[in-house]
Amino acid sequence: MKEVYTWPMIFNKKEWSYIFYDWAESCFTVIVQAFIFPMLYGLLTRGMTGAESIYGFIVSFISLAVAVLSPVLGTIADYRGYKKRFFLFFFAVGILFTFLIGFYPADPKFWWMVLIPYTIASIGYAGTNIFYDSFIVDVTEDERMDRVSTAGYAFGYLGGSTIPLVIAIVLLQMLPKMTVNGMLTLGGFSFPYDAYTGFRITFFMTSLWWLVFSIPFLKNVKQVHGIEPEPRPVANAFRRLARTFTDVRSYVPVFLFLLAYFLYIDGVHTIIAMAVPFAANAIEGVTADNATATLLPILLAIQVAAFFFAILFAFLARFFRTRTLLFTTIAVYCAISVFALFVTRISHFWILGMMVATSQGAIQSLSRSYYGKIVPKDMANEFFGFYTIFGRFAAVLGPALVGGISLAVLNAFGPLPGGTMRYGVLSLIALFIAGAVLFRVAEKKAEA
Numbered sequence: 001m002k003e004v005y006t007w008p009m010i011f012n013k014k015e016w017s018y019i020f021y022d023w024a025e026s027c028f029t030v031i032v033q034a035f036i037f038p039m040l041y042g043l044l045t046r047g048m049t050g051a052e053s054i055y056g057f058i059v060s061f062i063s064l065a066v067a068v069l070s071p072v073l074g075t076i077a078d079y080r081g082y083k084k085r086f087f088l089f090f091f092a093v094g095i096l097f098t099f100l101i102g103f104y105p106a107d108p109k110f111w112w113m114v115l116i117p118y119t120i121a122s123i124g125y126a127g128t129n130i131f132y133d134s135f136i137v138d139v140t141e142d143e144r145m146d147r148v149s150t151a152g153y154a155f156g157y158l159g160g161s162t163i164p165l166v167i168a169i170v171l172l173q174m175l176p177k178m179t180v181n182g183m184l185t186l187g188g189f190s191f192p193y194d195a196y197t198g199f200r201i202t203f204f205m206t207s208l209w210w211l212v213f214s215i216p217f218l219k220n221v222k223q224v225h226g227i228e229p230e231p232r233p234v235a236n237a238f239r240r241l242a243r244t245f246t247d248v249r250s251y252v253p254v255f256l257f258l259l260a261y262f263l264y265i266d267g268v269h270t271i272i273a274m275a276v277p278f279a280a281n282a283i284e285g286v287t288a289d290n291a292t293a294t295l296l297p298i299l300l301a302i303q304v305a306a307f308f309f310a311i312l313f314a315f316l317a318r319f320f321r322t323r324t325l326l327f328t329t330i331a332v333y334c335a336i337s338v339f340a341l342f343v344t345r346i347s348h349f350w351i352l353g354m355m356v357a358t359s360q361g362a363i364q365s366l367s368r369s370y371y372g373k374i375v376p377k378d379m380a381n382e383f384f385g386f387y388t389i390f391g392r393f394a395a396v397l398g399p400a401l402v403g404g405i406s407l408a409v410l411n412a413f414g415p416l417p418g419g420t421m422r423y424g425v426l427s428l429i430a431l432f433i434a435g436a437v438l439f440r441v442a443e444k445k446a447e448a
Helices: 013-034 036-044 053-077 081-103 108-134 142-159 164-178 195-212 215-220 233-246 248-275 275-282 291-316 320-344 346-374 377-392 397-413 420-425 431-448
Strands: 183-186 189-192
Touching: 013 036, 013 081, 013 195, 036 053, 036 108, 036 164, 036 195, 036 346, 053 108, 053 233, 053 420, 081 108, 081 189, 081 195, 081 420, 108 183, 108 195, 108 346, 108 377, 142 164, 142 291, 142 377, 164 189, 164 291, 164 377, 195 291, 195 420, 233 291, 248 275, 248 320, 248 346, 248 377, 248 397, 248 431, 275 420, 291 320, 291 346, 320 346, 320 431, 346 377, 397 420, 397 431, 420 431
Parallel strands: none
Antiparallel strands: 183 189
């Protein structure tokens, strides 16, 4: 049966279903991982010594657990019929425990209880992405992967990363100001409402958003590539995984690209993670206390702008090779590292934010589609398991580099106008250049 393509981006039903899963799951990233859950945790542990360290240990445990599981689960899921089952398992776990976060006790004495559903939900979310990323080889052809992948990131920014965050801001900042004696009146109905109520509704909304907008993916996307099932699939999967490591020479371009990806995506994630601390360090009038509120309009604008730039790169992918576009985005991040050296005002931070928006979605989506083209299709899950490992451990070198260089400059020259973190951010250019060089080596190996 001939595929039917629809406007505006001429995608078929399977491709649209894949794209809109990004719209569905991005809400977890912005609500649970980036903004709202950390705010709740800070509220529950206010004044508690060591709370930040415990949170850091939990995040590290999640990353480690996913990194260990990724290649193993991916290798097993290469058997036909397994990939969707694994996806559905982690999907159900993620949604259920995201919903359960909303039932946390509103008592700081039981602060630790909120970490249980958070940890399980985060592992569920990360688990789905192992298989979601690899499904790109099942929904489209090599020549269309760039467009599909970039469109997915674009709609993730427009929907899942923006709309739920705006709703959360209303629930957590605007509605509490409308209460009288702890009661909120809307449409003639009055009910108790405090900050904890807003957090609960936000987590309920996140799980429902994720579930509802995933329906097209659940209905229309199926595994196409894979190997035939065989007896003792788990034992054989481990053997295949070991064989991949021992026969690494057959996959030199793939592993060289993974190393390149690790370096430049580490720089990308570091810039995202360091945005608020950098602004507080470099811009006069921005402090640790008011940084989030001051910068929130810029962060929201970046999400919206990233949508349009991701769509632009999806269009450009029809005329330029993936490697050309990837090198372009890496060059943009080199420019960002340099421009950060001169940021002293909010207007400068707006410019910096828009520079990030041009390439943030593109560099991630093009990396995913490029990788999808070079891996063996019947081993896509196994290789995307490795891809997940390198993605999960990104933002390891970068923060250490930023912190080390910033401290070295401080020790050498003392306090400087605009702080010393700008010199740390400048040092990230080394990760982008090293990543670009390794990427080029991988390209030459693939062409040889």
